[in-house]
Amino acid sequence: MPGARDPSPHDVDEMVLKMSETENPFRYTAALAGEMELRWQQYWAENGTFHAPNPVGELADPDHPRAGAPKLHVQDMFPYPSGAGLHVGHPLGYIGTDCYTRFQRMNGFNVLHPMGFDAFGLPAEQYAVQTGTHPAVTTAANVERYRQQLRRLGLAYDERRSFSTTDPEYYRWTQWIFLQVFNSWFDPELKKARPISELIAEFESGSRPTSPAWSDMSAKEKRQLIDDHRLAYMSEAPVNWCPGLGTVLSNEEVTPDGRSERGNFPVFKRSLKQWMMRITSYCDRLVEDLDTLEWPDPVKLMQRNWIGRSQGAHVDFPIGDDHIRVFTTRPDTLFGATYMVLAPEHELVARITAEQWPAGVAATWTGGHDTPAKAIDAYKKAAAAKTEEERTADGKVKTGVFTGAYATNPVNGERVPVFIADYVLAGYGTGAIMAVPAHDERDYDFATAFALPVVRTIETPEGFEGAYTGDGAVINSADPESGFSLDGLTKVDAKAAMITWLEEQGKGSGATTYRLRDWLFSRQRYWGEPFPIVYDETGLPIALPDSMLPVVLPDTDDFAPRTFDPDDAESDPETPLSRKKDWVEVELDLGDGLKTYTRETNTMPQWAGSCWYELRYLDPHNEQELVDPANEAYWMGPREPGGSGGVDLYVGGVEHAVLHLLYARFWHKVLFDLGHVSSFEPFHKLFNQGYIQAYAFRDARGVIVPAEEVVERDGAWYHGDQKVNREYGKMGKSLKNVVTPDEMCDQYGADTFRVYEMAMGPLDVSRPWDTRAVIGSQRFLQRAWRLVVDEETGQNRVTDEPLDPKSRKVLHKVIAGVREDMGELRFNTAIAKLIELTNTLTPLPRVSREAVEPLVLMMSPFAPHLAEELWGRLGHQGTLAYADFPQADPAQLVADSITYPVQINGKVRGRVEVSPETGEAEVREAALAAVADALDGRTPKKVIVVKGRLVSVVV
């Protein structure tokens, strides 16, 4: 019956809570924490406490306490706001940067710590399709939910600088950058991007000759030639088509086994006309500038691997009237090239294939076929039938067939047989190799299988079997006819000498190749930035002028992508925007009067918005410019000559090692070349935070049971009476082990949650979530609270009497330690030291202000609400966010005395206590005296005094 319900267990909890509150009304409970947290969050918002002043423009504030101070720009990888909301793992990095920036703000830095939302892209669209709601609606709701969740944690963001990549005011500038890229070309001499207008001027003046001559070209031909030089260009080329997602994908979005990173659908190579970005022009700079960055080595390595730069040579091997061009990193071993291999797809295969097998050819070479053409045909069919996965999974087993043709080794005139084999990839280098079995493992395996000769050209250690890839003197590398010889040179010198010779003879040249391909930039999706591009009757793209930006994404109910059977490789992509006929056809005046144009209907990929967001935080409302140069120079400019500049600390997961971080670096470099920014790298220092993982439990049937209902008994886990198995992994709905920050705030308060996340381990290490252990952080905050506040009366307990000398030493030791730990993001050890200090003060009869004030200040980065509250109760006005972080008194860091353990042969046999100034000789005397008994008359062979540490005696 309504109004007469029995007390539920929930009510009982509340009664218990109320009872304990009435017993100790001023106790630091979750309820009290919640009340004061809300109050301080309001205070900060109302007072703009965390506003960071810009040098110029709308956000400039000369009266701000940190105006003109040294700057610190710290950023998190902004989240994609999913429909599921945050779990406790998500804000780990955000809390880390919040603690760090609060600390540095108190150290006098003008701190920029913004947060935004990466809200375009596939997942938002998929979520919208699932729920049948427009992505704009779901995205806005998700962003709002994230904002609330983050606000509740007391993160000190400058909220004026927050934006979402889906805001038209934001993507207006994403489109503007696209146009910058579109209207640029890469000058290979200067190795930088230049405005396309400068290229056109060179064409027109004839200083850069064209073929045919510029003046002989039609207007359309001229435009095509120009378009071919742009950094953003359209091309018909094999791309990754993913029917399951209904869109094409960039190489970076495809996993090594040929599936989509998102959704795990099959991906097929398909020739389609798509937008590309010429990231390959920047390969060298993207590799070399890694040296200027403070990034974790694994991330640098991943980028280097992905770019895959190799230096070597192109060499031409004559064959009939043709020649086969190969790329090799080992031109020094050219004399050892005993055969050649083409990729099965290589364009020369058909032309060079012989009509008949040469006399006496081995059966292994022919694959058992009558003619080379049949053998080749069969092999190509077999290769095509294999998936990428099968092709690589076969590992070391080398297959191939002979073409029946022979080419000529250009250095010594030897006839070398030409094979096709799938261990040579069509997409890398020239799709053809010279094979040097003596010094390349793959070639050696193939040569062994096909009984091909092995000629060593590098001195190989005695008894060495297989391919020797190490260093050594060059041998067997001389041509008696020409007199050319590399014999006796080192590997490095021989490479250089060979390249010089090849270039002199016109038989090859030094060359560098890359694994990186140009960035496929268009997607057949609705929820992305529209391209600021239209087409006229020629079908060639025309950039819209800045004045027409933004090109707003048109509203539609028909936003679902056209997807296909995931395995239907022959399906064709369809852009959702193309269905909006009234939007696609547009009348514009682009200079030649009002004409009808057709809009580009692809949208930009998810990565576009995150490619430059670090810049927009600097000047988020600037309508004239992407960012005012003065603001960019202040927040991101290089700090020393030749420095990269960029964000001072960028924190995020390692999963973006290649995708986001590579694309963002590329765009930033284009903007740098065009003079829009003074930094040539976007992120100077990168820190990869670990993940919070969680246990999940499965019952005997293999069904996941809710983790919170599982109890541990006698070393096993039970769900009710049922024994369950424990697994370790991600936190997620499907594993029924999600814990949300909201629950933690309800149960303990945001400060406790923050302290727990920071205390549970180093920021870069992944660890398991353990709700039961959170209580420890709450106890710490309760003890600290109790130092200041009498739990029964609410009175201030702090006295102005000086601290006792012993505790003072502890205080200053802790201050020194905490400062050091904070600077290096070692929050777990900093918190341990704060707990130590708290535990030192707890038993004291009177609590001295001398100790409590520094404690409160030092706790404030971790537990900001509690600290603000205590700071007020200690008699201060306003916020402590700009108070000075405590400094240790060096005089207090000197120990009164030092106890030296005295070791005899590595074992501690005694101790001596001396004053810190005691000289080495005296310590030695005292030590020997202390262990005289243990020495038992033996004379020490050696006595080692380690100053301040110990004394080691050897007998």
Added chain:
RNA sequence: GUCCCCGUAGACCAACCGGCAGAGUCGAUGGACUCAAAAUCCAUUCAGUGUGGGUUCGAAUCCCACCGGGGACACCA
């Protein structure tokens, strides 16, 4: 297969340039307080550092091999 990182009390983690293995947290146990409990406070417990060698007066720390866990790359010429 190659390369990189990590293995320390029952759990999470400290230990700086090699110098007494323990800062902190959870758990467990005992005590104080209480009629009792919760909460709180106090105390105790527990590893010789994955295994085996080596260097050293001295090794968790440096070197080598192996085992276990995580990650990167994986025919890139």
